[in-house]
Amino acid sequence: YTLDSPLIETSLQLAEYAKPSFTQGRSVTDTVNDLMQRIYRDFTFDPDFTTLATPLASVLEHRRGVCQDFAHLAIGCLRSQGLAARYVSGYIETLPPQGEEKLVGADASHAWFSVYIPEQGWLDFDPTNNIIPNTQHITLGWGRDYGDIAPLKGVIFGGQNHELEVSVQVECLTN
Structure with a gap:
Protein backbone atom coordinates (compact mmCIF):
# COMPACT_ATOMS: atom_id res chain seq x y z
CA TYR A 1 0.00 0.00 0.00
CA THR A 2 2.98 2.36 -0.30
CA LEU A 3 3.55 1.88 -4.03
CA ASP A 4 1.77 3.42 -6.99
CA SER A 5 -1.32 1.61 -8.25
CA PRO A 6 -3.14 1.73 -11.60
CA LEU A 7 -5.35 4.69 -10.57
CA ILE A 8 -3.03 6.42 -8.08
CA GLU A 9 0.45 7.54 -9.10
CA THR A 10 2.43 9.64 -6.66
CA SER A 11 3.61 12.95 -8.04
CA LEU A 12 5.35 16.15 -7.06
CA GLN A 13 1.94 17.91 -7.16
CA LEU A 14 0.45 15.44 -4.64
CA ALA A 15 3.52 15.76 -2.41
CA GLU A 16 3.22 19.56 -2.53
CA TYR A 17 -0.48 19.46 -1.67
CA ALA A 18 0.23 17.14 1.28
CA LYS A 19 3.22 19.10 2.58
CA PRO A 20 1.38 21.68 4.77
CA SER A 21 -0.18 18.86 6.81
CA PHE A 22 3.21 17.32 7.58
CA THR A 23 4.56 19.69 10.22
CA GLN A 24 7.38 18.74 12.57
CA GLY A 25 6.25 17.21 15.85
CA ARG A 26 2.72 16.42 14.67
CA SER A 27 1.57 12.82 15.17
CA VAL A 28 0.68 10.73 12.12
CA ASN A 33 -6.70 14.27 10.11
CA ASP A 34 -5.41 17.67 8.97
CA LEU A 35 -5.04 16.39 5.39
CA MET A 36 -8.60 15.02 5.48
CA GLN A 37 -9.93 18.38 6.70
CA ARG A 38 -8.02 20.28 4.01
CA ILE A 39 -9.45 18.06 1.25
CA TYR A 40 -12.94 18.61 2.67
CA ARG A 41 -12.44 22.41 2.67
CA ASP A 42 -10.51 22.76 -0.59
CA PHE A 43 -12.53 20.47 -2.88
CA THR A 44 -16.13 20.63 -4.10
CA PHE A 45 -18.31 17.54 -4.28
CA ASP A 46 -19.40 17.46 -7.92
CA PRO A 47 -20.85 14.20 -9.28
CA ASP A 48 -20.94 15.62 -12.82
CA PHE A 49 -17.23 16.51 -13.00
CA THR A 50 -15.47 13.14 -12.93
CA THR A 51 -15.85 9.63 -14.30
CA LEU A 52 -13.93 6.46 -13.45
CA ALA A 53 -11.38 7.51 -16.09
CA LEU A 73 -6.32 12.09 -3.63
CA ALA A 74 -5.63 11.44 0.05
CA ILE A 75 -4.02 8.07 -0.71
CA GLY A 76 -1.78 9.66 -3.34
CA CYS A 77 -0.78 12.41 -0.92
CA LEU A 78 0.03 9.92 1.84
CA ARG A 79 1.94 7.56 -0.44
CA SER A 80 3.92 10.55 -1.75
CA GLN A 81 5.12 10.97 1.84
CA GLY A 82 6.02 7.28 2.22
CA LEU A 83 2.97 6.20 4.22
CA ALA A 84 0.90 3.09 3.56
CA ALA A 85 -2.65 4.01 2.55
CA ARG A 86 -5.50 1.99 1.09
CA TYR A 87 -8.86 2.57 -0.58
CA VAL A 88 -11.98 1.49 1.35
CA SER A 89 -15.23 0.68 -0.44
CA GLY A 90 -18.53 0.32 1.34
CA TYR A 91 -21.78 2.00 2.21
CA ILE A 92 -22.71 4.95 4.37
CA GLU A 93 -25.96 5.49 6.21
CA THR A 94 -27.27 8.97 5.51
CA LEU A 95 -29.30 10.61 8.21
CA PRO A 96 -32.19 12.93 7.33
CA PRO A 97 -32.31 16.54 8.45
CA GLN A 98 -33.76 17.14 11.92
CA GLY A 99 -37.52 16.54 11.96
CA GLU A 100 -37.66 14.75 8.59
CA GLU A 101 -38.20 11.05 7.89
CA LYS A 102 -35.45 8.97 6.36
CA LEU A 103 -36.07 8.19 2.68
CA VAL A 104 -36.03 4.50 1.75
CA GLY A 105 -33.13 3.72 -0.59
CA ALA A 106 -31.46 7.10 -0.01
CA ASP A 107 -28.21 5.65 1.32
CA ALA A 108 -25.28 5.23 -1.03
CA SER A 109 -22.19 3.31 -1.92
CA HIS A 110 -19.25 5.24 -0.60
CA ALA A 111 -15.46 5.37 -0.54
CA TRP A 112 -12.95 6.59 2.01
CA PHE A 113 -9.35 5.71 2.91
CA SER A 114 -7.25 4.08 5.61
CA VAL A 115 -3.71 4.83 6.65
CA TYR A 116 -1.44 2.39 8.48
CA ILE A 117 -0.12 3.80 11.73
CA PRO A 118 2.49 1.71 13.55
CA GLU A 119 1.39 0.61 17.03
CA GLN A 120 -2.25 1.41 16.11
CA GLY A 121 -2.93 -0.39 12.84
CA TRP A 122 -5.24 0.84 10.08
CA LEU A 123 -7.28 3.99 10.82
CA ASP A 124 -10.10 5.16 8.53
CA PHE A 125 -10.76 8.73 7.39
CA ASP A 126 -13.64 10.08 5.27
CA PRO A 127 -12.60 13.28 3.45
CA THR A 128 -15.95 13.63 1.67
CA ASN A 129 -17.75 14.14 4.99
CA ASN A 130 -14.76 15.30 7.08
CA ILE A 131 -15.27 12.58 9.68
CA ILE A 132 -13.60 9.55 11.17
CA PRO A 133 -15.81 6.67 9.98
CA ASN A 134 -17.98 5.10 12.65
CA THR A 135 -21.04 2.87 12.77
CA GLN A 136 -22.63 4.66 9.79
CA HIS A 137 -19.80 3.39 7.55
CA ILE A 138 -20.03 -0.23 6.43
CA THR A 139 -16.84 -1.61 4.90
CA LEU A 140 -17.18 -4.03 2.01
CA GLY A 141 -13.48 -4.30 1.22
CA TRP A 142 -10.06 -2.69 0.81
CA GLY A 143 -7.71 -2.31 -2.11
CA ARG A 144 -4.92 -0.24 -3.60
CA ASP A 145 -7.50 1.89 -5.43
CA TYR A 146 -11.05 1.75 -6.83
CA GLY A 147 -10.03 -0.80 -9.46
CA ASP A 148 -9.23 -3.40 -6.80
CA ILE A 149 -12.60 -3.18 -5.04
CA VAL A 170 -28.75 1.02 5.55
CA GLU A 171 -30.56 0.63 8.83
CA CYS A 172 -29.18 0.38 12.35
CA LEU A 173 -30.94 -2.53 14.05
CA THR A 174 -29.49 -1.95 17.54
CA ASN A 175 -28.75 1.15 19.52
Missing part, protein backbone atom coordinates in the same frame (compact mmCIF):
# COMPACT_ATOMS: atom_id res chain seq x y z
CA THR A 29 -2.95 10.65 13.24
CA ASP A 30 -3.10 14.45 13.56
CA THR A 31 -1.29 14.86 10.23
CA VAL A 32 -3.76 12.62 8.37
CA THR A 54 -10.71 11.06 -14.80
CA PRO A 55 -7.01 11.38 -13.93
CA LEU A 56 -6.15 12.29 -10.36
CA ALA A 57 -4.14 15.27 -11.67
CA SER A 58 -7.38 16.72 -13.09
CA VAL A 59 -9.15 16.32 -9.73
CA LEU A 60 -6.27 18.12 -8.03
CA GLU A 61 -6.16 20.88 -10.65
CA HIS A 62 -9.92 21.60 -10.70
CA ARG A 63 -10.53 20.89 -6.99
CA ARG A 64 -13.71 18.88 -7.58
CA GLY A 65 -14.86 15.30 -7.66
CA VAL A 66 -16.67 12.62 -5.69
CA CYS A 67 -15.86 10.32 -2.78
CA GLN A 68 -13.65 7.98 -4.80
CA ASP A 69 -11.67 10.97 -6.11
CA PHE A 70 -11.16 12.38 -2.63
CA ALA A 71 -10.08 8.96 -1.31
CA HIS A 72 -7.64 8.58 -4.23
CA ALA A 150 -15.17 -1.77 -7.46
CA PRO A 151 -18.68 -2.37 -6.07
CA LEU A 152 -19.90 -3.70 -9.42
CA LYS A 153 -18.09 -5.29 -12.35
CA GLY A 154 -19.44 -7.12 -15.36
CA VAL A 155 -20.27 -7.19 -19.02
CA ILE A 156 -23.66 -6.64 -20.67
CA PHE A 157 -24.33 -8.15 -24.09
CA GLY A 158 -27.04 -7.09 -26.51
CA GLY A 159 -29.15 -4.05 -27.17
CA GLN A 160 -28.19 -0.45 -26.69
CA ASN A 161 -28.54 2.29 -24.11
CA HIS A 162 -28.39 0.37 -20.86
CA GLU A 163 -28.62 2.23 -17.59
CA LEU A 164 -28.02 0.74 -14.16
CA GLU A 165 -30.08 2.05 -11.28
CA VAL A 166 -29.22 1.11 -7.69
CA SER A 167 -30.62 2.07 -4.33
CA VAL A 168 -29.23 1.17 -0.94
CA GLN A 169 -30.95 1.01 2.42
Whole structure:
Protein backbone atom coordinates (compact mmCIF):
# COMPACT_ATOMS: atom_id res chain seq x y z
CA TYR A 1 0.00 0.00 0.00
CA THR A 2 2.98 2.36 -0.30
CA LEU A 3 3.55 1.88 -4.03
CA ASP A 4 1.77 3.42 -6.99
CA SER A 5 -1.32 1.61 -8.25
CA PRO A 6 -3.14 1.73 -11.60
CA LEU A 7 -5.35 4.69 -10.57
CA ILE A 8 -3.03 6.42 -8.08
CA GLU A 9 0.45 7.54 -9.10
CA THR A 10 2.43 9.64 -6.66
CA SER A 11 3.61 12.95 -8.04
CA LEU A 12 5.35 16.15 -7.06
CA GLN A 13 1.94 17.91 -7.16
CA LEU A 14 0.45 15.44 -4.64
CA ALA A 15 3.52 15.76 -2.41
CA GLU A 16 3.22 19.56 -2.53
CA TYR A 17 -0.48 19.46 -1.67
CA ALA A 18 0.23 17.14 1.28
CA LYS A 19 3.22 19.10 2.58
CA PRO A 20 1.38 21.68 4.77
CA SER A 21 -0.18 18.86 6.81
CA PHE A 22 3.21 17.32 7.58
CA THR A 23 4.56 19.69 10.22
CA GLN A 24 7.38 18.74 12.57
CA GLY A 25 6.25 17.21 15.85
CA ARG A 26 2.72 16.42 14.67
CA SER A 27 1.57 12.82 15.17
CA VAL A 28 0.68 10.73 12.12
CA THR A 29 -2.95 10.65 13.24
CA ASP A 30 -3.10 14.45 13.56
CA THR A 31 -1.29 14.86 10.23
CA VAL A 32 -3.76 12.62 8.37
CA ASN A 33 -6.70 14.27 10.11
CA ASP A 34 -5.41 17.67 8.97
CA LEU A 35 -5.04 16.39 5.39
CA MET A 36 -8.60 15.02 5.48
CA GLN A 37 -9.93 18.38 6.70
CA ARG A 38 -8.02 20.28 4.01
CA ILE A 39 -9.45 18.06 1.25
CA TYR A 40 -12.94 18.61 2.67
CA ARG A 41 -12.44 22.41 2.67
CA ASP A 42 -10.51 22.76 -0.59
CA PHE A 43 -12.53 20.47 -2.88
CA THR A 44 -16.13 20.63 -4.10
CA PHE A 45 -18.31 17.54 -4.28
CA ASP A 46 -19.40 17.46 -7.92
CA PRO A 47 -20.85 14.20 -9.28
CA ASP A 48 -20.94 15.62 -12.82
CA PHE A 49 -17.23 16.51 -13.00
CA THR A 50 -15.47 13.14 -12.93
CA THR A 51 -15.85 9.63 -14.30
CA LEU A 52 -13.93 6.46 -13.45
CA ALA A 53 -11.38 7.51 -16.09
CA THR A 54 -10.71 11.06 -14.80
CA PRO A 55 -7.01 11.38 -13.93
CA LEU A 56 -6.15 12.29 -10.36
CA ALA A 57 -4.14 15.27 -11.67
CA SER A 58 -7.38 16.72 -13.09
CA VAL A 59 -9.15 16.32 -9.73
CA LEU A 60 -6.27 18.12 -8.03
CA GLU A 61 -6.16 20.88 -10.65
CA HIS A 62 -9.92 21.60 -10.70
CA ARG A 63 -10.53 20.89 -6.99
CA ARG A 64 -13.71 18.88 -7.58
CA GLY A 65 -14.86 15.30 -7.66
CA VAL A 66 -16.67 12.62 -5.69
CA CYS A 67 -15.86 10.32 -2.78
CA GLN A 68 -13.65 7.98 -4.80
CA ASP A 69 -11.67 10.97 -6.11
CA PHE A 70 -11.16 12.38 -2.63
CA ALA A 71 -10.08 8.96 -1.31
CA HIS A 72 -7.64 8.58 -4.23
CA LEU A 73 -6.32 12.09 -3.63
CA ALA A 74 -5.63 11.44 0.05
CA ILE A 75 -4.02 8.07 -0.71
CA GLY A 76 -1.78 9.66 -3.34
CA CYS A 77 -0.78 12.41 -0.92
CA LEU A 78 0.03 9.92 1.84
CA ARG A 79 1.94 7.56 -0.44
CA SER A 80 3.92 10.55 -1.75
CA GLN A 81 5.12 10.97 1.84
CA GLY A 82 6.02 7.28 2.22
CA LEU A 83 2.97 6.20 4.22
CA ALA A 84 0.90 3.09 3.56
CA ALA A 85 -2.65 4.01 2.55
CA ARG A 86 -5.50 1.99 1.09
CA TYR A 87 -8.86 2.57 -0.58
CA VAL A 88 -11.98 1.49 1.35
CA SER A 89 -15.23 0.68 -0.44
CA GLY A 90 -18.53 0.32 1.34
CA TYR A 91 -21.78 2.00 2.21
CA ILE A 92 -22.71 4.95 4.37
CA GLU A 93 -25.96 5.49 6.21
CA THR A 94 -27.27 8.97 5.51
CA LEU A 95 -29.30 10.61 8.21
CA PRO A 96 -32.19 12.93 7.33
CA PRO A 97 -32.31 16.54 8.45
CA GLN A 98 -33.76 17.14 11.92
CA GLY A 99 -37.52 16.54 11.96
CA GLU A 100 -37.66 14.75 8.59
CA GLU A 101 -38.20 11.05 7.89
CA LYS A 102 -35.45 8.97 6.36
CA LEU A 103 -36.07 8.19 2.68
CA VAL A 104 -36.03 4.50 1.75
CA GLY A 105 -33.13 3.72 -0.59
CA ALA A 106 -31.46 7.10 -0.01
CA ASP A 107 -28.21 5.65 1.32
CA ALA A 108 -25.28 5.23 -1.03
CA SER A 109 -22.19 3.31 -1.92
CA HIS A 110 -19.25 5.24 -0.60
CA ALA A 111 -15.46 5.37 -0.54
CA TRP A 112 -12.95 6.59 2.01
CA PHE A 113 -9.35 5.71 2.91
CA SER A 114 -7.25 4.08 5.61
CA VAL A 115 -3.71 4.83 6.65
CA TYR A 116 -1.44 2.39 8.48
CA ILE A 117 -0.12 3.80 11.73
CA PRO A 118 2.49 1.71 13.55
CA GLU A 119 1.39 0.61 17.03
CA GLN A 120 -2.25 1.41 16.11
CA GLY A 121 -2.93 -0.39 12.84
CA TRP A 122 -5.24 0.84 10.08
CA LEU A 123 -7.28 3.99 10.82
CA ASP A 124 -10.10 5.16 8.53
CA PHE A 125 -10.76 8.73 7.39
CA ASP A 126 -13.64 10.08 5.27
CA PRO A 127 -12.60 13.28 3.45
CA THR A 128 -15.95 13.63 1.67
CA ASN A 129 -17.75 14.14 4.99
CA ASN A 130 -14.76 15.30 7.08
CA ILE A 131 -15.27 12.58 9.68
CA ILE A 132 -13.60 9.55 11.17
CA PRO A 133 -15.81 6.67 9.98
CA ASN A 134 -17.98 5.10 12.65
CA THR A 135 -21.04 2.87 12.77
CA GLN A 136 -22.63 4.66 9.79
CA HIS A 137 -19.80 3.39 7.55
CA ILE A 138 -20.03 -0.23 6.43
CA THR A 139 -16.84 -1.61 4.90
CA LEU A 140 -17.18 -4.03 2.01
CA GLY A 141 -13.48 -4.30 1.22
CA TRP A 142 -10.06 -2.69 0.81
CA GLY A 143 -7.71 -2.31 -2.11
CA ARG A 144 -4.92 -0.24 -3.60
CA ASP A 145 -7.50 1.89 -5.43
CA TYR A 146 -11.05 1.75 -6.83
CA GLY A 147 -10.03 -0.80 -9.46
CA ASP A 148 -9.23 -3.40 -6.80
CA ILE A 149 -12.60 -3.18 -5.04
CA ALA A 150 -15.17 -1.77 -7.46
CA PRO A 151 -18.68 -2.37 -6.07
CA LEU A 152 -19.90 -3.70 -9.42
CA LYS A 153 -18.09 -5.29 -12.35
CA GLY A 154 -19.44 -7.12 -15.36
CA VAL A 155 -20.27 -7.19 -19.02
CA ILE A 156 -23.66 -6.64 -20.67
CA PHE A 157 -24.33 -8.15 -24.09
CA GLY A 158 -27.04 -7.09 -26.51
CA GLY A 159 -29.15 -4.05 -27.17
CA GLN A 160 -28.19 -0.45 -26.69
CA ASN A 161 -28.54 2.29 -24.11
CA HIS A 162 -28.39 0.37 -20.86
CA GLU A 163 -28.62 2.23 -17.59
CA LEU A 164 -28.02 0.74 -14.16
CA GLU A 165 -30.08 2.05 -11.28
CA VAL A 166 -29.22 1.11 -7.69
CA SER A 167 -30.62 2.07 -4.33
CA VAL A 168 -29.23 1.17 -0.94
CA GLN A 169 -30.95 1.01 2.42
CA VAL A 170 -28.75 1.02 5.55
CA GLU A 171 -30.56 0.63 8.83
CA CYS A 172 -29.18 0.38 12.35
CA LEU A 173 -30.94 -2.53 14.05
CA THR A 174 -29.49 -1.95 17.54
CA ASN A 175 -28.75 1.15 19.52
